[in-house]
Amino acid sequence: MTDATQLRTALVDELVDHSWLSTETWRAAFIAVPRQVFLPRFFARTADGAAYEAVDDTDPGWLDMVYRNQVWPTQLDGDDTAWRRARDHGPISGEPTCSSTQPSLMATLLEALDLRDGHRVLEIGTGTGYTAALLAHRLGDDQVVSVDVDGDLITHARANLDLAGYAPTLITGDGAHGHAPGAPYDRLLATCSVAAVPPAWLRQVRPGGVILTNLYRHLLGGSLARLTVRDDGTAAGRLLDDSGGFMPLRAHHPPDLWEMVKAASVQEGTKRPSNLPGPVEDDGPAWTILADLLMTGVVRADICRDDGDVQWLVHPDGSWAYYDAATNHVEQGGPRRLWDELEHVHTLWTGNGKPARENIGITATPTGHQVWLHDDTNPVT
Numbered sequence: 001m002t003d004a005t006q007l008r009t010a011l012v013d014e015l016v017d018h019s020w021l022s023t024e025t026w027r028a029a030f031i032a033v034p035r036q037v038f039l040p041r042f043f044a045r046t047a048d049g050a051a052y053e054a055v056d057d058t059d060p061g062w063l064d065m066v067y068r069n070q071v072w073p074t075q076l077d078g079d080d081t082a083w084r085r086a087r088d089h090g091p092i093s094g095e096p097t098c099s100s101t102q103p104s105l106m107a108t109l110l111e112a113l114d115l116r117d118g119h120r121v122l123e124i125g126t127g128t129g130y131t132a133a134l135l136a137h138r139l140g141d142d143q144v145v146s147v148d149v150d151g152d153l154i155t156h157a158r159a160n161l162d163l164a165g166y167a168p169t170l171i172t173g174d175g176a177h178g179h180a181p182g183a184p185y186d187r188l189l190a191t192c193s194v195a196a197v198p199p200a201w202l203r204q205v206r207p208g209g210v211i212l213t214n215l216y217r218h219l220l221g222g223s224l225a226r227l228t229v230r231d232d233g234t235a236a237g238r239l240l241d242d243s244g245g246f247m248p249l250r251a252h253h254p255p256d257l258w259e260m261v262k263a264a265s266v267q268e269g270t271k272r273p274s275n276l277p278g279p280v281e282d283d284g285p286a287w288t289i290l291a292d293l294l295m296t297g298v299v300r301a302d303i304c305r306d307d308g309d310v311q312w313l314v315h316p317d318g319s320w321a322y323y324d325a326a327t328n329h330v331e332q333g334g335p336r337r338l339w340d341e342l343e344h345v346h347t348l349w350t351g352n353g354k355p356a357r358e359n360i361g362i363t364a365t366p367t368g369h370q371v372w373l374h375d376d377t378n379p380v381t
Contacts (some may be wrong), residue, residue, distance in 0.1 A: 004036055007067035011035075011103060013304050014069060020107040025115075029137040030107065035066050037164045038130040039100055039159075041083055042072040051091035052076060063218035071102040074128055080152040096247060098153055100128050101191060105238035105244040110225055111342050112212055112240060113187050119143060122204065124175035124183040124213075125192035125246070129157030129164075136166040137187075143304060144168035145182040147175050178204045185209060193246040195296075197227065197235065205229045210237075214246045215362070218257075219280060219313070220292035225362050236363040236376055239289065241356075243282075255300050264320035269333025275343050279311040279323055286357045288351035291342055293360070293371045294380070300339060314340040348373075348380050 012030045015021040021030065038094035041056035044065065052073065055062060065072070076082040076094030086092045110131075121135050128316075135144045137378045148154050151172045158170055171179050175190070176198040181202035191218030201211055206227050215223045222243035227235035250252070280288045280300055301312040308326030319334030321342075349355070352373045363370040363379075372379045 004034060004063060007063060009065045010033065011069065015104060015107050018104065020075055020104040020111075022076060022111055025138055026107065026110055026134075029110075029134045030103070032137055033130070033133045034164060035100070035103075035130060036063060038133070038160045039066045039072055039074070040160075042048060042074045042100065043076065043086065043096070044072070044081065048089050051093050051174075051311065052086060053091040054087035069102060069104050071099050071105075073099040075099075075150075075153065078150065098127050098150070099247070100130055101246070102244075105242075106131060106134070107238070108242050108244065109189060109191075109212055109224070110138075110370055113189060113210060115139065119186035120123075120182070120184075121145070121187045121189060122178060122182065123147070124178070124188065124201075126157045126170060126191040127153060127191060128153075129160045129166075129170075131191055132157065132168045132170070133161055133164050133166045133191070136161075136168045141167045141169075145179050145185075146268075147171045147173050147179050149174050153205070166357075176200065180204060189214070190214065190264060191246055196369055199337050199366040202229060202235055202364065202366060205235075211235055211364075214244060215244070215293065217292040217296065219295055220282065220288055220300070223284060223289055227362060227364055234316075234365045236361065238359065238361045239357050240325045241358045257301055257314070260314040260316065260320070261301050263318070263321070264312065264314055264333070267320070267333050269331045271321070271329055271331045274323060274328050274330045274339065276339075279309075279325060280313075280342070286355060286360060287346050289357055290349050290360055290371070290373075290380070293344040293362070294345055295338070295341060298341075307316040313342070352378070352380075 015067035021027050043052035044055050075098035089249040109241055120143050123132055123146040126146040132146040154170050154172045178200040184206040186209045188201055188205050188211045188215035193214035195216055205211055209229050211227045215225050222245050222246050224240040227237035229235045248354045298313055298315050303310050310324045317335050319336040319338050321332035321339040324329045332339045355373050359374050361372045363376055370379050
């Protein structure tokens with residue numbers, strides 16, 4: 001076996017051992033599709049985590065990095081020239097706008113799609129083309145359509161797919177609009193995140209079909225929702241037990257967090273002890289996921305200080321809350337009391353028997369969404 005094949009087999013074994021991969025069809029796809037073709041160059045964090053350095057296939061250890069169970073950014077700030085700049089002048093800062101998804105997360109999502117032979121799939125967020133290749137291996141080129149807003153990414157993805165021997169349909173366009181000429185689809189997989197399920201997705205997936213997406217809320221952002229489309233044009237389903245996040249659809253980017261924190265930090269509010277067990281945490285209990293879904297538009301900032309960690313919650317309407325973990329006190333101000341709302345969510349969750357993540361559900365409609373607990377007859381607000 002070649003080194004790449006050995007590394008790919010070892011990665012697949014890891015995915016199987018941790019139950020991220022559970023079906024033979026997907027195991028075969030991950031074995032067959034060479035990830036290195038889709039990662040000829042990428043960015044890696046510097047040792048201090050402060051910037052990104054450029055890595056490519058001429059660097060020692062490149063192939064080992066490709067086959068780690070890790071996400072690798074391939075574009076920063078939507079700038080296709082950033083990698084060359086980092087290569088020529090040293091590490092740079094920036095916000096990832098394209099990446100190769102962590103294989104364990106990709107495996108989780110592909111398994112959750114529950115694909116069948118003959119299914120047609122629409123992927124939102126082509127990126128490097130790696131996921132489109134996995135889908136094309138499983139279903140055939142003609143059954144896969146992938147959309148990305150960035151024409152440069154589509155160009156690179158098409159070249160990567162050609163090298164790997166796959167030819168799904170690639171479309172340059174706004175993923176929020178889907179791709180109506182290819183509809184209806186049996187499955188829609190979003191490898192980007194959205195603040196709300198776009199109406200076009202509901203129209204383009206057939207009744208009984210599945211939409212699998214990351215619902216991006218600025219409070220937490222790790223909710224993966226699997227929704228089944230209904231005859232009435234709505235879609236409903238539960239969150240996956242696994243968490244995972246993708247970069248937002250470019251039309252769904254959050255407001256400037258630090259400008260809102262700066263504006264709030266010079267205000268005075270009302271202070272009191274917090275009635276919560278702690279701050280909102282990425283790996284916290286399910287009530288934090290519920291808060292993430294219900295408190296639309298609220299953005300969170302965590303700040304580590306020598307005298308104790310603090311957390312800000314801010315909203316574009318000027319509402320804010322400041323939680324000091326050392327004292328367990330909160331100060332809040334603005335038109336709304338965000339910490340009060342957070343405590344209300346905790347009360348809802350507790351009063352409904354503290355449901356796990358997979359017992360939290362969403363019903364998406366063309367005009368918005370409804371969150372429910374246990375089943376859709378129990379909506380919460």
